[in-house]
Amino acid sequence: MIMQPTWLLMLSWATLFVGLVSAVVVVVDDLVGGYRQPVKVMELIWPVTALYFGPAAIATYNKWGKPQSPRWRERHGNPPKRSRRAAVVIATCHCSTHCTLGTIIATVTIFGVGSEIGGHTLWHEYIGDYVGAVFVGVLFRYSAEAHTGGRRVWTAIRTFARTDLLTVSVFEFALLIWLTLVHHLVFPEAPKPSNPVFWLIVQIGLIIGFFAALPATSWLIHRGVKVEPRGTPQ
Incomplete structure (x- = not known):
């Protein structure tokens, strides 16, 4: 087992703390402060975004979400x-939440059961992250169908494929490239989820994925494929 330097461990703990506190700030403002979102799914999207963007997500929420x-x-x-x-930006936050939650679910599952390919969990993590992101995205769309009077699985899948799949795929591709580079160039022995350095790497990867996905989201909005929801769950 390779020991990380103290400064890196401290930085990792600090970024985790800032991300968690930022998410709590948004949740408290929303639920306790009474600034409930008319699009209910945003009450999950804003704090999840704060997990990796920290104070920047709070500033964005205050500017575009809270009002x-x-x-x-x-x-x-x-x-x-x-x-x-x-x-x-808001539409990208929406799809990025799929990827973030998918990554957390896949990581906990894969490392929890000790699933490996050739002695490494890397490929299983790649597959799990992507499948998890797609699953969460379809679940979001499926939930939205309930508000239109029908829980139609195939409708949710088609809607996700048409409006979110491209952005999610670009996000995941950028994230997985980052994880691969870190694994091969920086940490040949990848840190485990019990190590805060692992989550620092993931946080950076999520930010990279977010910015990589912005052009795809912009193109979908320009084509009229994605439309910002107003007042109803997405």
Whole structure:
């Protein structure tokens, strides 16, 4: 087992702490402060985004998320109209949440059961991350179908494939390239999830995936494939 330097361990713990605290800040503002989101799924998307973007996610939430709440509107009136850039960022946050939750689920599952290929969990992690992201994305769409009077699995799958699959795939591709480079160039013996360095690597990969996915989301919005939801769950 390769020991990481103290400064790296401290940095990893610090980024984990900042991410968790940032997520809690958003949740408390939403649930305790009363700034509930009209699009209920955003009440999950904003704190999940804060897990890896930290204070930057809080600032984005305060600028584009919080003003959408009925409580904010009661106090300040209608919020400024969102720009196209805001729509692209928020839509990317939506798909990035699929990938983030998928990564967490896959990581816990794979390392929990000790699944390996050729003595390594890397390929299983790649497959698990992608499948997990797709599963979470379809689950989100499936949940949205309930509000239109029908829980139709195939409708959820088709909607996800049409509106989210490209962004999720680009995000996952960038994330997996990052994980591969780190594995081969920095940590030949990959840190385990019990090591905070593992989650620092994942946090950086999620940020890379987010920025890589922005052009795909912009293109889908430009084509009219993705439409920002307003007032109803997505």
